[in-house]
Amino acid sequence: MRALRRPLLLLVVLAGLVAASLPVAASPARHVTPLAQAHAHNDYEHTRPLHDALDHGFTSVEADIFLVDGELLVAHDPEDLDPDRTLRSLYLDPLRHKVSHGGVYPGKRVEFQLLIDIKTEGESTYAALDALLRSPRYAFLWTKYRFGHVKRGPVTAVVSGNRPRATMEGQRTRMAFYDGRIANPDDVGPGGDARLAPLVSDNWTTLFTWTGAGEMPAGERAELRRIVDTAHRAGQRVRFWATPDVAGPQREAVWRELVAAEVDHINTDDLAGLAAFLRAQDRAAA
Structure with missing residues (x-):
C-alpha cells in the first residue's frame, strides 16, 4: 500500500499544478462598466433574462409577474405563462448567487434595481411577493425599509403595476418599494415620500407630444x-415608459434629451443599442 501512495500523491500534485495553470473563465459582468441609466424593459423576453442585461452593463431590469397556484411566474401575457419560468429561477436565485460571490457587478459599487410589475390582483400577489422577499434565502439581498428608515442593500426591489399602496404604506418593515406616478402629486416631489416611492414613472406619450x-x-x-x-x-x-424604441434618429434624439435632463432610468428592449448609445455619450462627455 505504501508503494501505491507515492504515485497517487504525485498525480494529485500534478493535477493541481495543471489546473492552476489553466485560464479561469471570467464573468462578463466582472469586466463590463455598469451603466447607471440603463433599464431593461420586459427583461425576461431576452434569451438569457438578467444575464444578457448584466453583460451589457444594465443596472435596472423589469420582470412582470403573475400569481398562479401560489407561485410567482414571469411572463408578459397569461398565454405565455410557463411553470418553469418563475421569479425565483429567472431573477432571485441568479441575484443571490451573484451577490454571494462578490456582487451584482463584482468589485464595483452599483445601485441595482429589480422592478417587479404585478399583473394579477394586487393584494394577493404582493402578499406572496412580500413573503418570498422576506424568506431567509433572499432577505439579505434587499434594500429595506424598517420603522421609518431605509437601509441600503445590494438590490432594490420596486413594485409596479397593480401596487397595493395602502398595504405597502402601512407596513412597518418592507423588502420592496413603490413605483409612484409622475402625474400623481401624492407620489412625486413635496407630496411624495422617497422612503415609500424612491422611483416615479409614467407613460411618455401621456405627458409629452414630442417623439x-x-x-x-x-x-x-x-x-x-x-x-x-x-x-x-x-x-x-x-x-418613462413608451418612449420611442425603434432604432433610428428619432429614438436617439429622445435618448439625448433624457440624458441631458438627467432622467435616471432610460427604458429599452434593445440592450445593445442603448448600451452603445450611453457609452458613446460617456466618451463624448469625457
Whole structure:
C-alpha cells in the first residue's frame, strides 16, 4: 500500500499544478462598466433574462409577474405563462448567487434595481411577493425599509403595476418599494415620500407630444426638466415608459434629451443599442 501512495500523491500534485495553470473563465459582468441609466424593459423576453442585461452593463431590469397556484411566474401575457419560468429561477436565485460571490457587478459599487410589475390582483400577489422577499434565502439581498428608515442593500426591489399602496404604506418593515406616478402629486416631489416611492414613472406619450422628430418643443423640454428636478429634490428617481424604441434618429434624439435632463432610468428592449448609445455619450462627455 505504501508503494501505491507515492504515485497517487504525485498525480494529485500534478493535477493541481495543471489546473492552476489553466485560464479561469471570467464573468462578463466582472469586466463590463455598469451603466447607471440603463433599464431593461420586459427583461425576461431576452434569451438569457438578467444575464444578457448584466453583460451589457444594465443596472435596472423589469420582470412582470403573475400569481398562479401560489407561485410567482414571469411572463408578459397569461398565454405565455410557463411553470418553469418563475421569479425565483429567472431573477432571485441568479441575484443571490451573484451577490454571494462578490456582487451584482463584482468589485464595483452599483445601485441595482429589480422592478417587479404585478399583473394579477394586487393584494394577493404582493402578499406572496412580500413573503418570498422576506424568506431567509433572499432577505439579505434587499434594500429595506424598517420603522421609518431605509437601509441600503445590494438590490432594490420596486413594485409596479397593480401596487397595493395602502398595504405597502402601512407596513412597518418592507423588502420592496413603490413605483409612484409622475402625474400623481401624492407620489412625486413635496407630496411624495422617497422612503415609500424612491422611483416615479409614467407613460411618455401621456405627458409629452414630442417623439423625436425635429427639435423638442421648448415648453416640453422645460417640463421634462421640471419633473426631474422636482423628483430629485425629493430624493426620487425618474423613469418613462413608451418612449420611442425603434432604432433610428428619432429614438436617439429622445435618448439625448433624457440624458441631458438627467432622467435616471432610460427604458429599452434593445440592450445593445442603448448600451452603445450611453457609452458613446460617456466618451463624448469625457
